[in-house]
Structures are given as structure tokens and as C-alpha cells.
Amino acid sequence: MRRFKWVPALLILMLVLSGCNGFTKGGSGAEKADAEAEEGKITLDFWTFWGSEIRRPIIEKIIEDFNNSQDEIEVKHTFIPWGDIWTKELAAIAAGDPPDVVINDINATALRGKNQQAENLSKYLEEDDISGDFYEELWNATLYEGDSYGIPFNTDTRVLFYNKDAFEEAGLDPEQPPKTWDELWEYAEKLDVKDGEKYDRLGFYPMFGVQTDVWMMNADNVNFVDENSEVKINTPAKLDTLEWLNKWHQKYGADNINSWKAQMESQQANPFFSGDLAMLVQTPTFYTQIRDYAPDLNFGVALLPEKEPGNGHTSWGGGFVAEIPAGAENPDASWEFIKYLTSKEAQEYWAVKNFDNVANIEASESAASSDEFNDNGKMVYELAVEAMPLTMLTPTSLVAPDYMTLVNPEFDNVYLGKKTPEQALKDAQAAVEKEISKK
Structure with missing residues (x-):
């Protein structure tokens, strides 16, 4: 009978130890989310198809820089393969649980606006008009009935x-x-x-x-x-x-x-x-x-x-935009992240590290003279910048x-x-x- 006297003590010890797990480094996602909530941060789920050994570290460095730049929003990156991301996004929208920000095809932005699959950004642009930061052809591709439904991120030309x-x-x-x-x-x-x-x-x-x-x-x-x-x-x-x-x-x-x-x-x-x-x-x-x-x-x-x-x-050319899917839980916070993602600083970093054309004009022009490019790299990138105002898109017909x-x-x-x-x-x-x- 004496051995049963140890049971309450063991239960108490187990409860104490399990309670401590929530404060240990590397806890579960739910526990981390709880900790962030306690800190008063909004957590955003950002979906991209950039999972390669080159591009993933670059986009995650941009995310890290944003997270460190302020103390109200925490962005986490979710990689979903190219062939699945937009199908899963539409399914998530239909289920009422979409990501907070997603990288999407620029040519179908207006169509998603028409179909109410992306948030109308007009209320944000009225207060913080960044439309002039981007190549006109790219910006126009984001418009449905005069309102933007996505902010241009990267692009290309021939x-x-x-x-x-x-x-x-x-x-x-x-x-x-x-x-x-x-x-x-x-x-x-x-x-x-x-x-x-x-x-x-x-x-x-x-x-x-x-x-x-x-x-x-x-x-x-x-x-x-x-x-x-x-x-x-x-x-x-x-x-x-x-x-x-x-x-x-x-x-x-x-x-x-x-x-x-x-x-x-x-x-x-x-x-x-x-x-x-x-x-x-x-x-x-x-x-x-x-x-x-x-x-x-x-x-x-x-x-x-x-x-x-x-x-x-x-x-x-074509390209991609950063969008807030329809029904996203924290659109105001999502907008703050998108502004950073498409800013000169983040865009130039992406352009130089990826040797990729970006939508932000100032970032694009600055990247062309980067010391990280050799002479051939500068030659090609400078010509790409010259070609951008001459580049047409083919937006999906409504x-x-x-x-x-x-x-x-x-x-x-x-x-x-x-x-x-x-x-x-x-x-x-x-x-x-x-x-x-x-x-």
C-alpha cells in the first residue's frame, strides 16, 4: 500500500515538467504562437513557391529583416511547391482560412479581383500611395475597375x-x-x-x-x-x-x-x-x-x-505580385509587410542576390550598378532595366x-x-x- 503514496507526487512532478515545456526553446507551433500572442505580436503566414537553395534564404532574410525592424508583427514563411500553391490558396480562401500574404501571378491579378479572391487595396493606397514606385505596365496589370488587388514584386523581359x-x-x-x-x-x-x-x-x-x-x-x-x-x-x-x-x-x-x-x-x-x-x-x-x-x-x-x-x-514579360487573399485575418498587418517587401531596400536585395528583375523602379536602377555584379552582369542588368519600359504584359482577359x-x-x-x-x-x-x- 505504501507504493501508492508516490502517485500524487509523481503526478505533480509531471504536471510541473509539462508546464515548463511551453517556455523552453523549440516548443510546438501552437506554443510559439501563444508566446507571440503574449508578447502582443500579430503573426502572419506568408506563402511563396521559393524553396530553392538560392531563393529561399534570400526571401527568408527579407522576412527576418522585416521582423527585426518592428515589434508588432511576426511573419513566418510557408513554402508550397509551384504546382500546388495557388490551388491550395483558393481552397484555403473557400474554407475561410487563407494565408495572410501570398505571391501570385501578376497577369491574373485583375481576374482575382473580379472574382473577389484578393483584398481590394484601395483604402491603403489612399493613405499611402506607392503606385508610382513601380513600372507603369506592371502597376496597370494589378487593377480591376481602377483598384489594385496586388503590389508588383518581381518581373522579367526578353x-x-x-x-x-x-x-x-x-x-x-x-x-x-x-x-x-x-x-x-x-x-x-x-x-x-x-x-x-x-x-x-x-x-x-x-x-x-x-x-x-x-x-x-x-x-x-x-x-x-x-x-x-x-x-x-x-x-x-x-x-x-x-x-x-x-x-x-x-x-x-x-x-x-x-x-x-x-x-x-x-x-x-x-x-x-x-x-x-x-x-x-x-x-x-x-x-x-x-x-x-x-x-x-x-x-x-x-x-x-x-x-x-x-x-x-x-x-x-510576366511577373508576380504580393497579395492579401480575400478573408485574411489581419489585412492591416499584411499591408505593412507588403509595403516592406516591395520597398527599395528589400527589392534591391532580392534583385542583386538573385540577379532578378524587380518591379520597384528605384531598386531596379540601383541594382544595375551593384558592385556585386561583374562587368558582364552589369551589362546584362543595365540592358534589362532599359528594356523594362518597353515591355508589355498579357493580363488574363476577363x-x-x-x-x-x-x-x-x-x-x-x-x-x-x-x-x-x-x-x-x-x-x-x-x-x-x-x-x-x-x-
């Missing part, structure tokens, strides 16, 4: 990379890249090295790196469906473009194109690195692959060539969100020889207009 040694070998001035479509053709003819029906070196193929739609916007500076929901597919400039692109396709032939495309799927064995491809349209971040896999490559960069002199070096599924097959019909460019554009125009008429 530029022309070219091999200076190949230029010299072909008798071209390596400091004078092609400026027009005609010059692109002329340069490619000189740069091509052909062996029978195959090529040892390909001068240029316009649809390595970008697709038909980018060249069409380069030609007439108009999206397929404009801001007034008018369909602008079958236009004279777009017809010229499709005929020009088909000329390239016929020049090299499907077998050569597919063979070279297969080589380009390998980052390390990209034919541009070996000099077997003389010119290539790519994002400025392509430079990091050159830096890592072909550090001795003698290359230059230029704006995307224009259709004809005076037409404009229009390029295309009247036909999936219209490109109707358009792209028509382009393929041309390259496969099934339709003329005239018929393909006529059919694409009719298909999209029919889709919009159903709404």
Missing part, C-alpha cells in the same frame, strides 16, 4: 543574346547587333554554317526562347484581346509577323528545328554556350546560366529587334481567360503547312470572338 566571336568570324561588327527584323535575317544568313541539309551553326531562329505571340506584340504593340475586350488577332501587322515567322520555319525545316530544340532542353549543353547557336532571345536571368556553365563565352546583349525602324523594340487555347493551334497549323497565315488568323479571330459572345 532581350537578344549574341555571340561576339561568331560575329567576327562571319565578318559582322560584334558591337553592332541587329536592330530590325531585316537585319536579323541578314545576320543569320551570314552566321549560318551549313553542312548539306544540316547545320553546324545556326544563326538565329526566332522561336527559340519566345513564341509567336511575343513577335506579334513586338510588331504592333497590341495584345490579342485589348483592354476594351476587342479582339485584335487578325491585323495587318500580325499577318506580316506570321508570314515572317513561317519564312524562318521553312528556311531551317522542322527536322533541324526539332533537333536543335532538343539540345536546348539541357541547361549545361545549350548550343548557345558552345557557339553552335549565334543569337538567342531569352530573359536577362539567362546570364546566370552563362556565368555558371560558359564563363568564358564572349557575348553581348541587345534590345529585341524592332519590325522596322521606328516601330519600337517592344518586348514581353471576358475570355483561356482564349490562347484557341489561338495557339492556329499558329501550329501554319507551321505544319495545314493553313495559310491569312486563314489561320481569320479562324483564330472568329473563334475568340465566338467565345466572348457566349459570356
